[in-house]
Amino acid sequence: MLQADRSLGLTLVVSEITVLFRRLRTWAMIGALALIPILIAVVVRVSSDGAASGRGPAFLDSITQNGLFVSLTALTVAIPLFLPLTIGVVAGDTIAGEANLGTLRYLLVAPAGRVRLLLVKYAGAALFCFVATLTVVVTGAVIGALLFPVGPVTLLSGDTVGIPGYFGRLLLLALYVTVSLMGLSAIGLFISTLTTIPVGAMAATAALAAVSQILGALPQLEWLHPWLFTHYWLGFGDLLRQPIVWNSFADNVLLQLGYIAVFGALAYGRFSTKDILS
Amino acid sequence: MEPARAVRAPRASAGEFAIETHGLTKVFGKQRAVDGVDLAVPRGTVFGFLGPNGSGKTTTIRMLLGLAAATSGEIRLLDGAMPKDARAVLPRVGALVEGPAIYPFLSGRANLQRFDAADRHTSPATRNARVDAALERVGLSHAAKKRAHAYSLGMKQRLGIANALLAPRDLLILDEPTNGLDPQGTREVRNLIKSLSDDGTTIFVSSHLLAEVEQMCTRIAVMSAGQLVAQGTLDELRSAGTARVRITTPDHADAHRVLTGLGLVPEIHGRDDVITAELSVPGLQPETVNAALVRADVRVRGLEASGASLEDRFVALTGEGFDVAG
Incomplete structure (x- = not known):
């Protein structure tokens, strides 16, 4: 036992990820996310009469020329609604879900340690953010390649990158979106410590994402915009320039870290002393 | 009347009691759910914690295990103060608190692996073997791969007890361990408790069933409306009447x-x-x-x-x- 004492106890992280991905619900959400690029690609392919109207989501018109743009279009569609919704479900469920099942008391009696459990839960939610984003990107690339011609991609700056370079950018993009969702995950974790009803925490988290985006759309609140966790959500365009402009990435990281610090501290403050009565 | 039993050699710093509380109190709003409880559970005993529903038994157990904070009072569990020494003490304590809890979408075995992984002191190398041994001990081996949502109430209860037995424990805290079990299962649990007790484990059993406590325990404490109204050996309590x-x-x-x-x-x-x-x-x-x-x-x-x-x-x-x- 002494030798095990020295271990970091990473097995709980492994266990958390296993439990998360053994749930049907998780796969249903990933499936739904994968449907977004598929739906977009199929609709564009079926109705493709060459009439690029200039309306609809960003990059939509480029799809017929280059299937690789499906990923970008799908991300633009998924970021405001579908991604926050699924992250709301996972992050809102973190503590409240265990409390609702009653398993929380057995994890704590094991003892998992309250701080350790919070960290593990957050790590699980973060991993889900990455998997969810990657699902959209990868499915988009695959369905795009199947239905449309694929070739070197013209970036926003007018430069052209080859397919390997483009995939590098896509991976960066997935990272960017994952980082964007870290603040929301921290908010979800905090809300999840407040209740034993997971649906409530999920709905509240998803609703906050919507509220933040609505506030971000009101020009009267411009002073507030840089502080909203959704502010940089669609700001990934800078990663599609040559050379890459890192400013928005860095600002986004800083903002999300701020949210993680504040809501992480709130979650700790709440959970470390909470009576577990469920 | 105390039956002779093989008492395990006490640990280096072992005190006389496995559980000891002083003035343990929990107030919810205006209600004193637990009110000045002084428990003393000697090591090596099978200790019955009796009381009607709502008398504060489970709240007391939650405080013993550090799940809920005491409003006032002290708790010593094995060799440590709770909740301060929870990290050192709890790995040596197995618990069934207010019924079993399961992940319905996991198999019985996966449920136990999950709870075992939560304790950083347990060795991943022996996990599968220990999980299987615990399942065997409660008679669930045949259903180990079945998803837990298909378990009957009694099977869930057995899984909950198996969870308390994942590692060698010095103290078992079992809240209503025979709940939902058929007479045969009840008897198995009694035998299990007896054999664990023979190995030197202190067992703290809460129950509202008198007959059950009378059959298993050598000492009891009685709770009523948040207060400890009696504590002692069975004979002492009987002779008080x-x-x-x-x-x-x-x-x-x-x-x-x-x-x-x-x-x-x-x-x-x-x-x-x-x-x-x-x-x-x-x-x-x-x-x-x-x-x-x-x-x-x-x-x-x-x-x-x-x-x-x-x-x-x-x-x-x-x-x-x-x-x-x-």
């Missing part, structure tokens, strides 16, 4: 005289050949009464000693009826 003798004799006048001579207050009921008396004189045993009757040539047709039933005592301590203490 008074036993009775019921004598059937044609010579009831002589019998009356003999009993009065012993300091008792005999009563004659309905039939005039039956006479009863509370054994209210300390130390007076039914056999002594019998000998006195025989010496006085009282013809005794029958003598029945009814020990104070624990049930009478329990009801006397906790009140009668279905009113849940609230």
